[in-house]
Amino acid sequence: MDSLTGHLVPDNGGKPRRMGRRSRWLTAGATVGALALALSACGSSGNSSPSSSSGGGSKTTGASGSNTAGSHVAGVKGLFGTLPSAGTPTNGGTITIGQLKGDTPTYAMPIVPSAVDTVYTAPDFVDLYNQPLLWSPNGASVSIDPSLSMLQGSPKYTTSGGNQTVTFTLKSWKWSNGSPVTGANVVEMIDVAKAGIEESPANWGNYTQGQFPMNVTSASASGNTVTLHLKGTWNPTWFTDNQIELMYAFPPQWAVTKTGGPQVNYAVPANAKAIYNYLNKQASDLATFGTNPLWKISDGPMVLNSFTPANSDFTMTPNPDYVVKGHISKLSFITYTSDQAQFNNLQSGSLDIGQLSTDVVPELPRIEHNYSVYGLPDFGFTAGFYNFEDTTNNFDKVVGQLYFRQALAHLTDQAGDVRGVYHGAAAPSYGDIPAIPSNPYTPSNARQDPYPFSVSAASKLLSSHGWKVKPGGVTTCVKPGTASDECGAGIPAGQQLKFPYAYDTTNPANQNQSIALASEARQVGIDFQLQASTFNHLISVDNDVSAPSTKNKWAIVDFGGFTNSLYPTTNGIFNTGGSFNLGGYKSATANALINKTVYGTNPQAATNEASYMTKNLPVIFFPNPDLIDAVSNKIGGAQKSWLDMTQYTLTPEYWYIKK
Known part of the structure; x- marks a missing residue:
């Protein structure tokens, strides 16, 4: 491998799909939730004037009567919902937390093999x-x-x-x-x-x-x-x-x-x-797992107490020698067969902590009287990935033109997607290093939309580069050549903007934002031929690195995205030959900036790298979904521990049952 990690993760009830680079930041799959998403609010079809969205996104749920709508915590930019209150701690008692079947620990040591390296094995268990x-x-x-x-x-x-x-x-x-x-x-x-x-x-x-x-x-x-x-x-x-x-x-x-x-x-x-x-x-x-003395020796906050192989339920007790003295007597992980089954137990109040998908946001009023519900995106990016090596219908030549990628960025209505696709539980994201969650690396050009949603701006970019724009039809190249007002190298006269676009049909959000983008693209004569597929198929077949024989069979794919390492770099994703450079993006400037991040001495190298990616658009950047948690009003803890959970990290040493 050139960089990153080769591990993927199973479905996990509607949470955003990611290919991960560090298991501590790994997010994972999505299944179709019990609730359908309404497409009517997904975009601003017909809007030809520029509009921009704020860096924090529109934090409204779209659910009438929901307490999470418009709720914020001072100093936590973009937080969705309301964090649990601290309350007065007591000592003792058991806190229960839900996990989904298939999203449970499968390995018990930190050197986790690629095949089983998931967030559910690492930070939710071994760590x-x-x-x-x-x-x-x-x-x-x-x-x-x-x-x-x-x-x-x-x-x-x-x-x-x-x-x-x-x-x-x-x-x-x-x-x-x-x-x-x-x-x-x-x-x-x-x-x-x-x-x-x-x-x-x-x-x-x-x-x-x-x-x-x-x-x-x-x-x-x-x-x-x-x-x-x-x-x-x-x-x-x-x-x-x-x-x-x-x-x-x-x-x-x-x-x-x-x-x-x-x-x-x-x-x-x-x-x-x-x-x-x-x-x-x-x-x-x-x-x-539950009986082996190897896993009973801990330098972390908990000690593994029991593990039930049949359903992967497990319990942990506080480590008495840990630097933070825990309050509870036991932490109990309960496995559910589906996201809906877990939500049902939240409705009945029989589960203390649950981790939810954005699909259920409209149903949050059913549990908000007994739970604090909140969310924040994890540190990474979601995107539509271009195949720069697909020669079919000259897609490689078309997508190699920056103005074409800029036009698609103008057609991506992130504010509309936040409202309609994610019910407000997401934040706009304009590059590989998002503005939310807070971090010291986001470049200035990624804090506000550098390519604000505008059908007219997209149309102007195409027409000023030699294309005859045909709204509702198919735009064609009428001025081939390499001059600044021509279509670009290798693009012949009569070339049509008609290409396949695959998306993960098992994830409602990926599906609906892809449909919304295709609808906006039709207004400037870009005809995306939408193709529904599964996550596992997309990341194994629409991948020039692992499946070079199929590189001429896909143009754009939306399977989800990547999770950033702590010092963020796209080493392996956007550098030439990178092991996760799915679509063969090539840029000498990108290579040089990535090398400075990894090997140089400038602490601002990661920001400089990300600034270029934001401007150069190696992918179509989409909003980052929130990771949503529900915590019973009976449970208290330090504010930072609840925020840790939005990054798939558990710090139960701070939790307690309120007096």
């Missing part, structure tokens, strides 16, 4: 008892949370002979058995991870070729201080946020090669390989 060294997000902020991170201060970087050395020190944390977490525990994890990747890169979904842990030439520890010698030089901000955040401490009890066997020296490669193979086998055995 609760084997915590990464750096914790993110920090509430609504896409940043490291220092209070929940093991590092003491910032890592120190030095360079000598073209190679870097990074040194960091751990705080004085403890395992749940009372023994200290040491630097040697981090070195253990690195050696075991290397052994697993040497067997196969697919053994860790978070592995990117040439990056951690294979860019660590040697690792050593002295007490709580870890020293890593790296191959080459890397952007320190990128390495800290995207590489150190992948690191864990492994308890010494994991340095074994068989059940009941003695601890062995993990620094010996043969031993490290045997350790990995043993842990991998144990971590794949659902039947023993």
Whole structure:
């Protein structure tokens, strides 16, 4: 692989589909909800004057009587709904939280294989008892949370002979058995991870070729201080946020090669390989999750108490030695067969916390008297992906023209989609780094729409570049050539703007925003031939990287999008040869900017990269859907813990039952 992770995730009841780059930020599939979405509010058909939407989106639900409409929290830009109130905490009791069948943990160790690397295995399960060294997000902020991170201060970087050395020190944390977490525990994890990747890169979904842990030439520890010698030089901000955040401490009890066997020296490669193979086998055995002593040793907020293989229900209890002392006695995960089944239990008040899809927003009045319902988009982007290598009907030549991509951006009514497709539970997003959730990397040109919705602006772009625009028909090229007022290189006279457009029919939002865009495009004579398909088909077939034999069989696809790493870069998505460059986008400028993000020293590199992507439009950017949670009025907790949930991250150490 060139970059990112190769893992995908199963359906999860209407939540936005993403192909993920870090499991902590991974979002996942969508199934058709029980409620149909009304298309009448999806766009502003016939509107030929420019209009722009605010960076925060229109936060209204469209549901009469809904308490979430227009509700905001001070300092949380774009929040949908109302966060739970703090209340007065009590100690003890059980909090129940819903999960959907198929969206449950399937692995028990942090080095999660690509095939099973999902948010439901990592931050919703493993990270609760084997915590990464750096914790993110920090509430609504896409940043490291220092209070929940093991590092003491910032890592120190030095360079000598073209190679870097990074040194960091751990705080004085403890395992749940009372023994200290040491630097040697981090070195253990690195050696075991290397052994697993040497067997196969697919053994860790978070592995990117040439990056951690294979860019660590040697690792050593002295007490709580870890020293890593790296191959080459890397952007320190990128390495800290995207590489150190992948690191864990492994308890010494994991340095074994068989059940009941003695601890062995993990620094010996043969031993490290045997350790990995043993842990991998144990971590794949659902039947023993709840009883295996390996998973009872925790440096995170919780300790795994029980696991029911038949339905994947599981319980956890607080780690008494964790840095934050928990209030509750038990956290119980309950599996539901469908999103509707979970919603039914919310209506009856028999579930404390549920995670909802935007499909059910019109039905929120049924539960708002007993629950605080809120949402925020996760850190990533959704898009229609162009196939720059599709030569059928000269699509590659047409889409290679920036003015054509600009015209489609003007035809994307993000404000209308937020209102009609997502019922207000989404935020406009104009580039790969969105303005919501709050983060320090969004470029200025992505904070407001650089290509505001305007049919007339789209029409003018086409006509001024040699096209005869035929509203309701098919626009054709009447002025071929490469001059500024001509159609562009390789586009012949008579070329028609008539191309296939595939969308994920199992996701109502993807389907409806695609239909809305096609309707607007017809007003300037762009004829999109809509094709309904499934998520799994789209990402496996409409993909020039994994399926080069079909690269002339698709033009545009809307399957969902990608989730950003903490220090965001489109390395692997939009760089030439990237392992997730689905449509073969090529730009020397993009390549150079991406390289500066990963290898340079400028902390603003990610922003500069994103600014170019926002302007150059390698994809059609769509709104980012909210991830919606419902929390019983009986439950309280720190505000940031509820905001963590909108990024698929659980911090139950802050939760409690109110007095």
